[in-house]
Amino acid sequence: MSNVAIRNLQIQLGGNKVIESLNLDVKAGEFVVLLGPSGCGKSTLLHSIAGLIDTSAGQIEIGGKDMTWADPKDRGIALVFQSYALYPTMNVEANMSFGLRINGTPKAEIARRVSRASDMLQLGPLLKRKPANLSGGQRQRVAIGRAIVREADVMLFDEPLSNLDAKLRTELRRELKQLHKQLGATMIYVTHDQVEAMTLAQRMAVMKGGVVQQFDTPDVIYNMPANLFVATFLGSPGMNLFKGEVEQQGSRAIFKNEHLSVDVSGYPFKAPLTGKHACVLGVRPEDIDVGHGDGVGQAVRASVSLIEAMGAHRVVWLDFHGTQVAGIVQDQQQIETEKEISFSIRGNRISLFDGASEQRL
Amino acid sequence: MMGQVVKLDKTADAARAAEQARLAAANDASIPTPRPRRNLAWTPARIGVYAFLIAAALFFLLPLYVMLVTSVKPMEEIRLGTLFALPRHFTLEPWAQAWSSACTGLECNGIKGGFWNSVAIVVPSTILSIAIGAVNGYALSFWRPRGAGLLFAVLMMGAFIPVQAMIYPLVRVLASVNLFSSLPGIILIHTIFGMPVMTLLFRNYYAALPLELFKAARIDGGGFWRIFLQLMLPMSTPVIVVAVIMQVTGIWNDFLLGLVFAGSEHLPMTVELNNIINTTTGERLYNVNMAATILTSIVPLALYFISGRWFVRGIASGAVKG
Numbered sequence: 001m002s003n004v005a006i007r008n009l010q011i012q013l014g015g016n017k018v019i020e021s022l023n024l025d026v027k028a029g030e031f032v033v034l035l036g037p038s039g040c041g042k043s044t045l046l047h048s049i050a051g052l053i054d055t056s057a058g059q060i061e062i063g064g065k066d067m068t069w070a071d072p073k074d075r076g077i078a079l080v081f082q083s084y085a086l087y088p089t090m091n092v093e094a095n096m097s098f099g100l101r102i103n104g105t106p107k108a109e110i111a112r113r114v115s116r117a118s119d120m121l122q123l124g125p126l127l128k129r130k131p132a133n134l135s136g137g138q139r140q141r142v143a144i145g146r147a148i149v150r151e152a153d154v155m156l157f158d159e160p161l162s163n164l165d166a167k168l169r170t171e172l173r174r175e176l177k178q179l180h181k182q183l184g185a186t187m188i189y190v191t192h193d194q195v196e197a198m199t200l201a202q203r204m205a206v207m208k209g210g211v212v213q214q215f216d217t218p219d220v221i222y223n224m225p226a227n228l229f230v231a232t233f234l235g236s237p238g239m240n241l242f243k244g245e246v247e248q249q250g251s252r253a254i255f256k257n258e259h260l261s262v263d264v265s266g267y268p269f270k271a272p273l274t275g276k277h278a279c280v281l282g283v284r285p286e287d288i289d290v291g292h293g294d295g296v297g298q299a300v301r302a303s304v305s306l307i308e309a310m311g312a313h314r315v316v317w318l319d320f321h322g323t324q325v326a327g328i329v330q331d332q333q334q335i336e337t338e339k340e341i342s343f344s345i346r347g348n349r350i351s352l353f354d355g356a357s358e359q360r361l
Numbered sequence: 362m363m364g365q366v367v368k369l370d371k372t373a374d375a376a377r378a379a380e381q382a383r384l385a386a387a388n389d390a391s392i393p394t395p396r397p398r399r400n401l402a403w404t405p406a407r408i409g410v411y412a413f414l415i416a417a418a419l420f421f422l423l424p425l426y427v428m429l430v431t432s433v434k435p436m437e438e439i440r441l442g443t444l445f446a447l448p449r450h451f452t453l454e455p456w457a458q459a460w461s462s463a464c465t466g467l468e469c470n471g472i473k474g475g476f477w478n479s480v481a482i483v484v485p486s487t488i489l490s491i492a493i494g495a496v497n498g499y500a501l502s503f504w505r506p507r508g509a510g511l512l513f514a515v516l517m518m519g520a521f522i523p524v525q526a527m528i529y530p531l532v533r534v535l536a537s538v539n540l541f542s543s544l545p546g547i548i549l550i551h552t553i554f555g556m557p558v559m560t561l562l563f564r565n566y567y568a569a570l571p572l573e574l575f576k577a578a579r580i581d582g583g584g585f586w587r588i589f590l591q592l593m594l595p596m597s598t599p600v601i602v603v604a605v606i607m608q609v610t611g612i613w614n615d616f617l618l619g620l621v622f623a624g625s626e627h628l629p630m631t632v633e634l635n636n637i638i639n640t641t642t643g644e645r646l647y648n649v650n651m652a653a654t655i656l657t658s659i660v661p662l663a664l665y666f667i668s669g670r671w672f673v674r675g676i677a678s679g680a681v682k683g
Contacts, residue, residue, distance in 0.1 A: 050576075050580060072576075072582075073579070079576070082573075085576065087577075089596055099580070099581030102582045102583055150581075
């Protein structure tokens with residue numbers, strides 16, 4: 001088990017600064033997910049940890065040793081690629097043992113490690129097959145097996161599940177989580193799929209434009225996003241946003257715009273407010289209470305524009321003075337489109353962002 | 362689906378079965394309906410196409426026919442001037458003569474010496490030029506050393522400068538290192554001249570492979586030669602086949618370089634053929650000349666017949682596409 005520490009990392013690709021002064025500390029044995037839209041530099045970061053991309057400045061430490069300029073094979077890492085990258089001329093067994101054969105591991109040891117990995121991933125019957133004769137899920141299992149066989153301290157995953165269909169993805173996701181428990185290795189996992197990130201990560205780093213926006217547990221990131229980007233990137237449907245002003249009135253804090261007034265006295269402000277402040281109020285769809293608002297102080301009315309049935313719950317889209325507000329309805333109440341309905345905001349899990357800097361207040 | 366329908370067509374209740382299959386296909390939109398049978402009627406356009414193809418084939422086959430027919434006729438028949446007539450007295454004597462006793466200048470040992478000279482030139486030149494081209498292409502595609510782009514541009518310039526312009530300087534260079542007029546000299550020349558195109562061919566082939574494969578091998582600890590020999594080379598069979606065809610036919614058919622650089626001891630078959638045809642003692646032995654010509658062209662011809670498909674594929678995939 002090794003920790004990974006990245007200090008002031010800078011990466012240039014073809015003259016463009018993809019990553020500028022990035023810091024990240026991954027603890028030994030931790031499962032960390034790098035999440036972000038495509039082109040945010042998450043794969044670049046992963047490949048630079050693997051030593052496949054040269055850094056232009058900064059430091060990468062693995063297991064307490066400076067590995068910034070070390071050869072990929074000397075870093076004690078294993079990498080699983082999105083495209084599997086299996087050697088097409090070798091069978092499954094040879095694919096997994098290639099690295100071990102190169103560094104001259106004794107045959108008995110190679111056999112032991114390959115059989116252990118193939119047991120873990122149920123690859124036993126496939127050992128003599130060529131990659132061309134495997135299905136997508138089997139190929140990705142072999143690619144993961146190749147990483148396991150290296151018995152590396154740090155395992156890196158570059159969107160390993162995005163080429164698979166939805167059912168296989170959930171299956172392999174669970175296996176990966178299981179694997180992390182079994183191996184105890186440090187794992188860094190890149191994905192643009194928020195469900196994968198939320199379910200796998202112990203901590204996740206949300207990235208945008210080569211900058212880590214927030215690095216925390218999935219729970220904190222979901223409930224207390226650090227800025228507007230993180231807030232809108234996570235969650236489906238996305239967070240509902242209301243522009244307005246927040247004002248301190250004696251002991252109470254009130255969010256206000258022309259149609260809405262919410263008491264935010266209980267909100268944990270980072271810095272105490274003085275006077276009026278332009279801001280954005282963010283509310284998750286599950287914190288929009290649809291239909292039970294009548295009689296509650298803050299309830300407002302809106303017309304239902306669309307209902308999406310999800311099986312376990314319904315997503316109700318409300319037209320609130322021209323903005324679409326999504327609410328999640330768990331109960332069986334009667335809701336019809338084109339009809340007026342009241343909704344209120346559950347005030348305990350809201351987020352407030354500065355109107356200009358878009359940072360959490 | 363298609364195959365099934367076609368097969369059923371041949372049985373007695375073909376129509377019914379085909380109709381059922383079509384109905385089944387129509388019910389399930391995901392299965393494509395069988396394509397209607399192609400119209401094989403002799404339209405004027407089709408007749409025109411065939412007429413053109415046959416005429417073109419005849420045009421190109423005619424010289425070969427004349428060569429073959431003439432090479433198995435005795436001289437008496439040739440003197441009659443009936444160029445297209447089939448032989449009345451079939452003989453293989455001209456072939457034997459061409460192979461082992463036709464005269465080139467003062468020596469009368471036939472073309473077999475030239476054949477073995479050509480083999481001695483072609484085999485090492487082909488192996489060397491492909492080996493170097495493969496390593497070059499691999500290094501340029503995956504390792505991308507500093508100045509790789511410039512290197513590649515210079516190499517490509519080598520492919521487009523006419524050979525004739527380089528002959529005299531090369532003669533001087535080879536003479537200064539005592540390789541002029543020798544077997545190693547001509548092999549070196551062919552290897553050098555084959556390098557640009559071979560590099561281009563392999564570079565393009567490797568550039569089409571996913572880079573992640575190389576990265577995975579790097580993480581597995583593979584070095585320059587191990588990745589090349591154990592991973593890339595086993596994947597290169599198709600492009601190697603193409604390269605072999607290109608180099609064998611190219612070097613076998615070479616005349617100029619062989620004439621200039623090989624020296625009299627190692628003249629390739631093409632040069633020997635020219636000598637045989639230009640050597641006359643009284644009467645021109647057309648039948649021997651024809652036999653010698655066919656013998657000379659047999660190697661590339663055989664290669665084309667065995668692997669024409671690969672050859673076309675190679676030209677389409679690598680050599681033309683810059």
